[in-house]
Amino acid sequence: MRFSAPRSESSSPTGRRKARPSIRSGSTFGLPPDSDEDYDQDDSDSESLASSSSSSSDSFCYDSESEVPQPQPVPQRVIQTAEDRFRMEDTMASIRLRVRHKDAYEEWEHQTRREAFISARHEQTRTTSQLRQSQRQTHTKDNSQLIAIHNRQMQEVEAALASFKLAQQTEEQKLREQWRERDQRLWERIENVIKFEENKVRARMEADLKKKLEEERKRKEAEQQQRLAQEKQKAEEEKKRVEEEERQKELKRQEEEREKQAELDRQRAERLKAEEAERKKLGLATAEDDWRRARVMLKKIKDGPMKMVKANKELKSKWSAARREITPKVGQLTDDPQTVNRVSQQIIQIIRPTPAYPLQVYYALLSSLSKAILLQAEAEVTAEKRSAGPLAQLTANLLWNLENFHEVFWAKLVQRTGGWPVPTRVPTKDVDGKDLSQQDRRKIAGWRKDDNQEENIGDHMNRVAGIMRVYTSILFAQTPKPLDSLYRLPRFWTWFARILSEPVLLQSPVAPELIYTALDVGGTQAKEIWGNQWIKLLSVLYDGVTTGINGTSTLIGGTTPEGIAARVRVQLEIEKIMGTSP
Structure with a gap:
């Protein structure tokens, strides 16, 4: 696009006479040169565009170059006034503005071409890359197929070779087996012949030996029977003699023991009779008196309160309910004074509630409480000696809080341990004068049965020792007031004196x-x-x-x-x- 400014006629005649400067010589159309580089560049572009347009227009309008008229020299105008100079500068500024103007469509078209060129280059690159990748994949696939074919052919060849080798080895093994079987059959025939001959000789020798042994055995059996008969007769005679001697010795020993025991009993009776007045004065009792005291109380409880409670449904219900509360309390003891006191108070409240139980239920509960304490001693104290302390303190607390508990506990203690708490031997007659059998005396002595089997000595010792540990600990227990004489400290000395x-x-x-x-x-x-x-x-x-x-x-x-x-x-x-x- 070409822009030009209108020319104005110069009023100065001098200017018409001057020649027009040539464009090639860098004419400034009679204007002073501008120092701005942007303006120079725009002018040169505009001149080149103008030149090209002019050439195209001239060559289009004239038939030949010779017909193109020569340009007239442009006289150099001389600006004489400030108004002309201002008009010229304004014209040039307008030209420069038009030259610098950028068309949006041209810019868009130029940018679109650039982007199209870039997209085309990208598409060409992507297409070329895909083509090369496809070629590489095809080449790789062909190589893989060739390798697979080669491997398959190698495997077939190796399989054929292995099959041939296996067949060869099988054939060789078969031939070796045949030769081995042939040799084995040959040696077996040889050994069978040798063994047959050996067996014939051995059978003949064994028959002779057997015959000799049988004759020797019969002879020895006859001698043995004769000797055994003589020895048996002698043994029976010796046994009768020894038994007679043992029986005589046993009778003599029993007689001596009876005489000795009778003498000891007589001396003991005389001593006790001589000491009776002094004992009554001091309030002391003999071992027989203590055992009789326990036995009488036990019979009273069984024939009295326990019998009445079990016969009465209402009383039995109260007794059973309280008994079920007592047993867990005894098992809750720990080696802690506060726990012992708390359990003691709980048991006292169970046995003496408000309102109080009938007297029969009260004594039945005292019996159940005693049994629970003794069973706990048998089970726990036998396993752990230290548990005797809390159990003894609990018993001591109950002995001075519960009325007549000392009598009931003593009766149950002697019942489960025999005469050892006294200590004394179980007499041959009961407190009611009835003769006691050997089985009754064993039961009264504290021996128990488990599934109709007698208690062995080891279990009996451990059980009685556990109960006696609790009883001995009661003698040393601290109580606010003195207990019955059966549970005081002097009883410790009395027990040792009696057992000795x-x-x-x-x-x-x-x-x-x-x-x-x-x-x-x-x-x-x-x-x-x-x-x-x-x-x-x-x-x-x-x-x-x-x-x-x-x-x-x-x-x-x-x-x-x-x-x-x-x-x-x-x-x-x-x-x-x-x-x-x-």
Whole structure:
């Protein structure tokens, strides 16, 4: 697009005479040159466009170059006035503005061509890349097919070779087996012939030997039978003689024991009779009196309250409900004084509620409470000795809080342990004068049955020792007021004095076990209380477990393994007590 400014006629004649400067010489159309580079560039572009347009127009309008008229020289105008100079400058500014103008459509068309060129280059690149990738994939696929074909052919060849090798090995193995079987059959025939001949010789030799052995056996059997008959006759005669001697000895020993026991009983009776007045004066009781006291109370409870409660449905219901509450309470004890006191108060509230139970129910509950305490001692104290302390303190609390509980507990204690708490031997007659059988005496002595099987000595010792540990701990328990004489501390000395005066009891294996239990509970405290007197008693006990009872060779506990083990424990416990400082 070409722009031009209109020319104005110059009024100066001088300007018409001057020649028009040539475009090639860099004419400025009579204007002073501009120092702005942008304007120079735009002018040169405009001149080139104008030149091109002019050439195109001239060559289009004229037939030949010769017909193109020569341009007339343009005279150089001289601006004489400021108004002409201002008009010229304004014209040039307008030209420059038009030259610098950018057409939006042309710009869009130019940008569109550039973007189309870039898109075309991108499309060509992507198409070329896809083509090359496709060629590479095709080449890779062809190579993979060739490799697979080659591998398959190699496998077929190897399989054929392996098959041929296997067939060859099979054939060789078959031939070897045939040769081995042939050799084996040959050697078997040879060995069978040899064995057959050996068997013939061996059978002949065995038959001869068997015949000789049979003859020898018959001869020896005849001699053996004759000798056995003679020995049997002698053995029977010897057995009869020994049995007769043993029977005579046993009768003599029993007679001596009866005489000795009768003498001891007579002496004991005389001594007790001589001491009766003094005992009554001091309020003391004998071992037989204590055992009779427990036995009488037990019969009263069984024939009285227990019998009436079990016969009355209403009373039995009250008794059963309270008994079910007592048993768990006893099992809740811990080695904590607060827990012991709390459980004691709870049990007292169960047995003495408001309103109170009938007297029969009260005594039945005292019996159940005693049984629960003793069963807990059998089960828990046997396994853990330290649990005897809380259980003994609980029993002591109940003994001075519950009326007549000391009588009921004593009766149940003697029932489950026999005469050991007294201690005394179970008499041959009951308190009512009735003769006791051997089975009844064993039951009264504290022996139990489990599934119709008698309790063995080990279980019996452990069970009685657990109960006696609780009873001994009660003697040392702290109570706000003194308990019955059966549960006071002097009973500890009385128990040892009585058991040492009963040689029959000391020969039982239970005796050293209970002596050890009592010493373990209060031996050291007894030394502090009784001093030298207690040391003398320990000396008598020590002689009984080491040398013999009362100067004899009979040791405490007898000769059973249980008695020997318990006797050693007594010896060690006495040595420990004597080793402690006073």
